[in-house]
Amino acid sequence: MTSPLNRLDRRRFLRGTGVALALPWLECARPNSAFGTETVSNPKRLACFYFPDGVPMPLAEDPAHQDWSWFPHGGGSEFTFTQCMTPFESLREDLSVLSGFSHPKSRSVHGHSNADQFLTAADTGSNGPYENNISLDQIVAEHVGNQTRYSSLVMSTDGGTGTPRGTHTLSFNRNGRPIPAENRPKRIFDMLFVKSDNNAAQRLALSQSALDDLLADAKALRKTLSANDQSSLDEYLDSVREAEIKVEKAKHWLNTPLPTVDADHLNLNVTPDEPRQYLQTMFELIYLAFRTDSTRVATYQIGRENGVGISDHLARAVGFNLSHALSHETKNPGGWKNFGIYCHFLNEEFARFLTRLKETAEPAGTGSMLDNTMLLYGSASSAFHLSRNYPLVLAGGKNMGLQHGKYLNFAGANPQGGAWDGGREPWQQEISHEDRPLSNLFVTMLQQLDVQTEQFADSDGKVNELVA
DSSP, X not given: OOOOGGGSOHHHHHXXXXXXXXXXXXXXXXXXXXXXXXOOSSOOEEEEEEOOSOOOOOOTTSTTHHHXXXXXXXXXXXXXXXXXXXXXXXXXXXXXXXXXXEOXXXXXXXXXXXXXXXXXXXXXXXXXXXXXXXXXXXXXXXXXXXXXXXXXXXXXXXXXXXXXXXXXOSOBOTTSOBOOBBOOHHHHHHHHHOOOOSOHHHHHHHHHHHHHHHHHHHHHHHTTSOHHHHHHHHHHHHHHHHHHHHHHHHHHHTTSOOOOOOOTTOOXXXXXXXXXXXXXXXXXXXXXXXXXXXXXXXXXXXXXXXXXSGGGGGGGGGTOSOHHHHHHOTTSTTHHHHHHHHHHHHHHHHHHHHHHHHTSBOGGGOOBTTTTEEEEEEOSOOGGXXXXXXXXXXXXXXXXXXXXXXXXXXXXXXXXXXXXXXTSOGGGSOOSSOOEEHHHHHHHXXXXXXXXXXXXXXXXXXXXXXXX
């Protein structure tokens, strides 16, 4: 059957979704609960952070193992941070280091393609059709997003969506489509705290009218399509319905005043060419978004895989040229140390952000912002892009029942997952342990965030060791 797509007003179709998706509805304020008046004194928040290319993991017999292994020495509550991890020393009672987790469907994927599934556990594969599914953060956003002006804040150093298996965003919607990430600090700040124009009401009315026309056209068109075309149209209309929800939400927030924040300490025009200041600014924007209750969900992809993109310049903060190259030069003299110095820089900036949250008290004596914020920080690669034994830190969330101060080593005595000879790459070699599904951690996190679920992707349990 031939689809009479020419019968649909394409200009109106595209105009309808275009206007809706471009609306300035993501303006931020410290709100009462949406569609109500009750103030939430200690909202539960989630933030997820990803860095690419794995971490230094020299074997025990290597002289660099003592100082530059990413994973701590010891286990349980009796562990010692290496020089790579010393920024976390003052926060050791507020976080847990985890080893021995990975996504089962991604264990054979090359480490250059791992960010896509970090929060989704999807089988994105190395070949064949690309499919993804909803990410952890967006499940939480569906649960609490109606209570804030922003359902979630999606950020990355490179911005946009990237490419399949080369994503620039950690966040994927219910249909597995990537949610574009923002990477320009000034745009993020303006989006959160600066009203862009005085015509929002007019634009909302125009958008609602366009959406109404679009859906009416689509309903009539659907009757004339084959089953396959109906399925394709339905998938497309899911995004239109998302836009419709945003329009309805925008109506509620239209006349809600924006919060006032002190931004004198921020250089909003900073770029990754000034990597340390750039990371600090991006973390500070998340802090401000949480502090003003503009959103309770955020993701930040610190870097893209495979040495592609402006994020590869972040290593210049510590005197190296390109970040990704450090992970390939560990066999050179001083290679592990160089890689460890770069990871120390990333850990230092994340620890600075955690300390900022810890030092900020919540209202009504409900602890610190860190106590009410759950933060996942890590990568989906370990040694030299091995897609096993992800290096992970789970921080905060004490008011959600998380119990910290531990190194939980589910990889056993050898977190490297087995030695390898010099002639074979890690992902080609036998692994001496079986990782736990990372989705077990996601189920645990979701439940502590009050999302009622017993399953995420391929989970087969929980991580009870983290819960008080």
